[in-house]
Amino acid sequence: MTNRSESEGRANLSPDRKRALLARLLERKAKQAAKGEIREEYYRFDLYPEYLQLKQQLASIESLGRGNPFFVPQEGINRDTTTIGGRELIDYGTYNYLGMCGDPAVSAAAKRAIERYGTSVSASRLISGEKPLHRELERAIADFVGTEDSIVYVGGHATNVTTIAHLFGQRDLILYDSLSHNSIFQGCLLSGASIVAFPHNDWQALDLILHERRDRYQRVLVAIEGVYSTDGDIPELPAFIEVKQRHKAFLMVDEAHSIGTMGRFGRGIGEHFGVAPGDVDLWMGTLSKSFASCGGYIAGSRALVEYLKYTAPGFVYSVGISPPNAASAIAALERLKAEPERVERLHERARLFSSLACEKGLNTGPSPDSVVIPILVGDSLKSVRLSNALFERGINVPFMIYPSVPQNAARLRFFLTCTHTEAQIRYTVETLGRVVNEVR
Ligand SMILES: Cc1ncc(COP(=O)(O)O)c(C=O)c1O
Numbered sequence: 285m286t287n288r289s290e291s292e293g294r295a296n297l298s299p300d301r302k303r304a305l306l307a308r309l310l311e312r313k314a315k316q317a318a319k320g321e322i323r324e325e326y327y328r329f330d331l332y333p334e335y336l337q338l339k340q341q342l343a344s345i346e347s348l349g350r351g352n353p354f355f356v357p358q359e360g361i362n363r364d365t366t367t368i369g370g371r372e373l374i375d376y377g378t379y380n381y382l383g384m385c386g387d388p389a390v391s392a393a394a395k396r397a398i399e400r401y402g403t404s405v406s407a408s409r410l411i412s413g414e415k416p417l418h419r420e421l422e423r424a425i426a427d428f429v430g431t432e433d434s435i436v437y438v439g440g441h442a443t444n445v446t447t448i449a450h451l452f453g454q455r456d457l458i459l460y461d462s463l464s465h466n467s468i469f470q471g472c473l474l475s476g477a478s479i480v481a482f483p484h485n486d487w488q489a490l491d492l493i494l495h496e497r498r499d500r501y502q503r504v505l506v507a508i509e510g511v512y513s514t515d516g517d518i519p520e521l522p523a524f525i526e527v528k529q530r531h532k533a534f535l536m537v538d539e540a541h542s543i544g545t546m547g548r549f550g551r552g553i554g555e556h557f558g559v560a561p562g563d564v565d566l567w568m569g570t571l572s573k574s575f576a577s578c579g580g581y582i583a584g585s586r587a588l589v590e591y592l593k594y595t596a597p598g599f600v601y602s603v604g605i606s607p608p609n610a611a612s613a614i615a616a617l618e619r620l621k622a623e624p625e626r627v628e629r630l631h632e633r634a635r636l637f638s639s640l641a642c643e644k645g646l647n648t649g650p651s652p653d654s655v656v657i658p659i660l661v662g663d664s665l666k667s668v669r670l671s672n673a674l675f676e677r678g679i680n681v682p683f684m685i686y687p688s689v690p691q692n693a694a695r696l697r698f699f700l701t702c703t704h705t706e707a708q709i710r711y712t713v714e715t716l717g718r719v720v721n722e723v724r
Contacts (some may be wrong), residue, residue: 285532286330288686289390289693291494296690300630304434305385305668307483308619319450325536329655335695340446342354344540344665344700344715345668346667348665348668348672349669349672350672350675353668353671353672353682353683358378361385361386362375362377362378362380362385362386363375363383363385363386363701363703364383364701364703364705364708365638366437366703368387368680371678372678373675373678373679373680373706374543374678374679374680374704374708374712375680376679376680376681376697376698376699376709376712377680377681377682377699378698378699378701379541379573379574379699379701380545380573380576380699380701380703381544381545381573381574381630381655381699381701381702382545382574382576382616382619382620382626382627382630382701382702383496383626383701383703384574384575384576384578384612384616384619384620386452386576387615387616387619388435388578389615389618389619390612390615390616390619391612392615393611393612393614393615394609394612394615395608395609396611397417397607397608397610397611397612398607398608398631399523400607401415401417401607402607403606403607403608403609404603404606404607405601405603405605405606406603407604407605408599408601408602408603409599409602409604410593410594410599412599412603413603413606415604415605416489417607417610417611417614418436418604418605418610420610420614420707421436421613421614422434422435422436422589424614424617424690425569425581425583425616425617426460426583428551428617428621429543429551429554429561429567429569429583430551430554430561431561431562431567431583431584431585432585432586432589433583433584433585433586433588433589434581434582434583434584435581435582435589435591435592435593435596435599436579436580436581436605436610436613437570437579437580437581437582437596437598437599437602437605438578438579438580438598438602438603438604438605438606439578439579439580440467440540440569440570440571440572440579440580441467441470441580442467442580442598442602443467443536443570443579443580443582443598444465444467444468444470444471444568444579445467445470445471445474445598446471446596446597446598446599447471447568447582447592447595447596447598448468448471448472448474448505448507448536449471449472449474449475449476450475450592450595450596450597450598451475451503451505451592452475452477452503452505452722453475453476453477454476454477455477455501455502456475456477456478456501456502456503456504456505457477457478457479457480457484457497457498457500457501457503457504457505457506458477458479458480458504458505458506459479459480459481459482459483459493459494459505459506459511460472460479460480460481460482460485460506460507460508461481461484461485461507461508461512461519461655462481462482462484463484463485463512463514463515464481464507464508464509464538465509465513465538465540467538468509468538471517472543474509477505478634479492480497480500484512485512485517485519485520487519487520487523487524487527490506490527491527491531493520493687494531494533495531497581498531498533499717502680503534504531504532504533504534505534505535505536506524506527506528506533506534506536506587507522507536507537507538508524508535508536508537508538508552509537509538509539509540509541509542510537510538510539510540510541510542510543510546510552511540511541511542511545511546511553511654511655511656511714512541512656513540513541513656514653514656514658514684514688514689514695514697515650515651515656515658516649516651516654516655516656516657517635517649517650517651517654518542518546518553518556518651518654518657519537519553521537521553521554521556521557521559522557522559522688524684525559525563525564526549529563529586534565534566534713535563535564535565535566535569536564536565536566537553537554537566537567537568537569538566538568538569538572539552539553539568539569540568540569540572541573541655541656542574543569543570543574543575543631544573544575544620544627545627545655546572547627548624548627548628549620549621549624549627550574550620550624550626550627552567552569554567556593559582562583562585563638563694565584566582566583566584566588567582567583567584568580568581568582568583569583571579571605571609571613574616574620575616575617576613576616577605577609577610577612577613577616578605578606578609579605579609579610579613589593589698594641611651626702627679628703629702630655630700630701630702631653631655633701633709634653634654634655634657634699634700634702634707635653636706636709637657637698637708637709637712637713638652638653638654638657640709640710640713640714641657641659641713641716644713644716644717644720645717646713646717646720647659647660647715648660648661649695650683652721655699655700656697656699657698657700658684658695658696658697658698658699659695659697659698659720660693660695660714661683661694661695661696662692662693662694663692663694664683664685664686664694666694666723667684667685667694667695667696668682668683668685668722669723670683670696670719671683671696673711673719673722673723674696674715674716674719677715678721679711679712679715679716681696681697681698683695683696683697684696696716
């Protein structure tokens, strides 16, 4: 639209100025037309470039012989074995570390809870969803970890996202290990805090960053894991504690893979190093691994837990953990306390696996004593081929490729469980050694 004075003025323009003006108007119109044309990929999911890229990646994996290896139904309980397509295979694909999923006492507890409370608590705990099982579980976790209290959320991933995002904000800094789980990273992004990834397990680099930047921020969170789920290695926890104390920061340890698996009694990475539980501000853990359930927790001070219970969005605006899930986690914890030898057996099996793999010259990465054992392959397609070849020989082990791990760091990842037998492990490593050479 033109206003009056503009069109009056135009009548007196020279022919050259008029041509220039016309050209500018046409250019503006063309731009507007282009603007009006919204590309289809902006409003059609089937044309999303990211989706098309995914389809391409799936097609190249499927072309390697076994069809689509994702979402394959497992037809029974995954412990040392699994059943797929009616075939029993030795299983390394699930983190049922202590064999609690499928344990008769754990299943019986879940069934009793269903009979008494039904399958859902049907409300946020803050309003009407609280059951006696909830406090029982939170007390049991706090006692086990050694903290004043704990809070249980419905998902492990959600626990990290909502807790981190809720406790930290724009004036704060979060430093997280570069190999941190996606849930930690998502929590960092959502918080709006300044975020920096420090090199994996490098507390000296962390110290340096804090030395340079600590005074620019109000609160600082350092987020690490007890056992890293892709490499199976552990942090030097006492060094991290010393650094965080010196710089007056909070320390969060994600124990998804270390609770139940580390320390003589399975109390986690804190027990492994003999640190005081109060030296870590947020002990985070999941119920989906050693505890045969579904959900996550934060264990820490009374003040922290009380604050989260009244204000953390993923807790307040979400349903409480279901009765069977709460009951199975309580029962798994009780079983673990009664039978700590499960942890030792798990480590014996893992040591056997690692030592046999080393004898075969296989690359198990940086963690010889871990219960998560990667076999580093490098090339993505090769890792898929290896996984397929093992599947044909009765072994279920998933591959890990980019973006779950860095480019050229593809691997097979073996989750050990205390229910694996020595014979299963010997057969697996023997077969793996042969198959690696064939695929080469
Ligand atoms: C380190 C870590 N944190 C958090 C989670 C999320 O836990 P969940 O699967 O119980 O939601 C996982 C999942 O594997 C994990 O490995």
